[in-house]
Amino acid sequence: MIDPPMDRIKVSGLYAITPDIENIDRLCEMAYHVLAGGVSWLQYRNKKANSRLRLMQALEIHLLCKQFQVPLIINDHMDLVMEIDAEGLHVGGEDTSVAAARHYLGRNKIIGVSCYNQLSHAIEAEKAGADYVAFGAFYPSMTKVDAYQAPIHLLDAAKKTLNIPIVAIGGINLDNAEALIARGCDAVAVSQALFSAQDIQSAARHFSKLFC
């Protein structure tokens, strides 16, 4: 078993995931508001951008994250983590394996892993050196309409079994987040309910307060 470094900050609180937006200024404005609203972690995820746009957007967002001392996690693209020296990588079932990512990124980068509704997958991910695991989708998601569905009681079993932080994801909003937090997830990962909010900063503040 590979232990993740113990001195590393642990995933907790509100974990924002960027939407598929092309305009860099608009994306940065939105990212600024989630950061000012108190988000603890930010993931750069853009499933539509080409490699050039991804690099430009990730660089700009990383500058903002550094101002707020918020770790930036890159979705899918391991090379981009190294290219901009981001804090970590998130991988899913169709991405690089945890072992390969750890080998490439080394011990100082955070690696998060999607486990959908599979506790066994999470146990393997922890053994392989993941820093956190994500389960979902707990609610219907407009961002990922074909997501696997996860039952809320999965969090109880995950809490009892795993030693690394647990992130809940999928259709989470200000009305349903508390139920997941009460079940013991360490963080909630949210995209639409934050970035499509009329007042993004206020939405981020309200989500963040749920963890106080």
Ligand SMILES: Cc1ncc(COP(=O)(O)OP(=O)(O)O)c(N)n1
């Ligand atoms: C925190 C978090 N959890 C789950 C995912 C989903 O990852 P994946 O299954 O690889 O799907 P894509 O995001 O790549 O479409 C995530 N990105 N972040």
Ligand SMILES: Cc1nc(C(=O)O)sc1CCOP(=O)(O)O
């Ligand atoms: C990227 C992603 N992964 C999911 C999973 O279940 O693994 S759900 C999801 C979308 C999260 O966005 P929203 O908060 O808008 O539902």
Ligand SMILES: [Mg+2]
């Ligand atoms: Mg992925």
